[in-house]
Amino acid sequence: MARMSLDLTVNGERRKVDVDTRTTVLDLLREQLGLTGSKKGCDHGQCGACTVLVAGRRVLGCLVLAVTLEGAEVTTVEGLADGDDLHPVQRAFLDADAFQCGYCTPGQLCSAVGMLREVGEGWPSVVTPPGATVSVSSLGPDEVRERMSGNLCRCGAYVNIVPAVLAARR
């Protein structure tokens, strides 16, 4: 069994951990660091419940090996709020009742935060008309549905998730 030591920053805090090379970021967070906000849904990159931010980019914690994140900055759902002040995306999900059971919600939140940043950088999606420029202010429901398609909700709360993400832009 191969183990390695690893230095990384999680929600602004430097952490030094010793991991089996097989450990995913999701398992590191949940089993070793006590951060159980990120959820294990499918564990195969198909549901998005484990979505976290690495250097501000949304990735799937279940398919990232922890050993690949030496020196990285990881943000989980626990790190989105500023103290007691919720992140605008969290506030919008509460206001729009954008969940039922809540299991997919941490992944939805982290994904939405990362997605809005991607839009801010002008990244196209498959529904962006060729040659068009997207911006956070011009984002519509079709773009949100497409860009959030990697996050499944078995309760079917999408009808409230899409308005929540749109509302969070303000």
Next chain:
Amino acid sequence: MKAFEYERPVGVTEAVALARRAGSRFLGGGTNLVDLMKLGVETPDLLVDLTGLDLAEVLEQPDGALRIGATVRNSDLSANDAVRARYPVLSQALVAGASGQLRNMATVGGNMLQRTRCPYFQDVTKACNKRVPGSGCPARAGEHRNLAILGASEACIATSPSDFAVALAALDAGVTALTTEGEVSLTVSDFFRLPGDEPQRDTNLPPGALVTALTVPRLDWATRSAYRKVRDRASYAFALVSVAAAVDLDGDRVRDVRLALGGVAHAPWRATRAEEALRGGPATEEAFSAALRGELEAAEPLPHNGFKVDLAHNVAVRTLTELTGVPA
């Protein structure tokens, strides 16, 4: 998951040397490999992480070609200004694949080397000639609704899952790889292979070779290009059929054309017969339809995937009519 060692080389020479160790695998974004390791399909003894290598740049070459480093992430390439302006088909193919999270992780080199999503290949309790040569192919008599209609063999009817590779095939792109013997260059068409009686081989890449770059040649008229993908749900699914097309129009005639089909074969299917039929001919829906019918004469569908023949025809014809502005 089986235990493995992990190395993070800082140079390509070191990476290629590490790959000579038995049971080694290169690790890019891990979106396919880590999943296959969880499934027991891949059981490496050593992972050689490539993401620390200096291969993450997109460079415009003096001859107008675009050189894409192997560890450029799919999402970064899809948003690249030169790619969006010069090769819309490439950007569109990238954003048609996977999800936002996966595109942030996946590298373009890894994309070219991802394995088929044939359900039998991914299930170690089932026979599969690609996973265990000679064990048989249950897909022919079993679940094959989304498997190949072109270029398959008795041994294997798997499809290539990449959208990106279909666009690269249409653009006559090249693959550069490094081995301990030196550099190797292949066209995308020569890189991928049909299964024949060796379905365990997805590509013609030499063993241990490290893909370092993809090169897209200059093609000024690729500004008139598009990628269209049809899948079982609106987003986040593999293609049933996809089409990458570029057209050079001379008035109402086709001066030149590039056409490749995805989701239909073990490799991106460059529709050379249709291209020849269209070159120099009228840009009309009738001509597009006839050319596709000709191309698809080679199709050998199975009981559950015959729908893909008409679907490939219709999607390609629609893509070409939209690109050329032909009234539908």
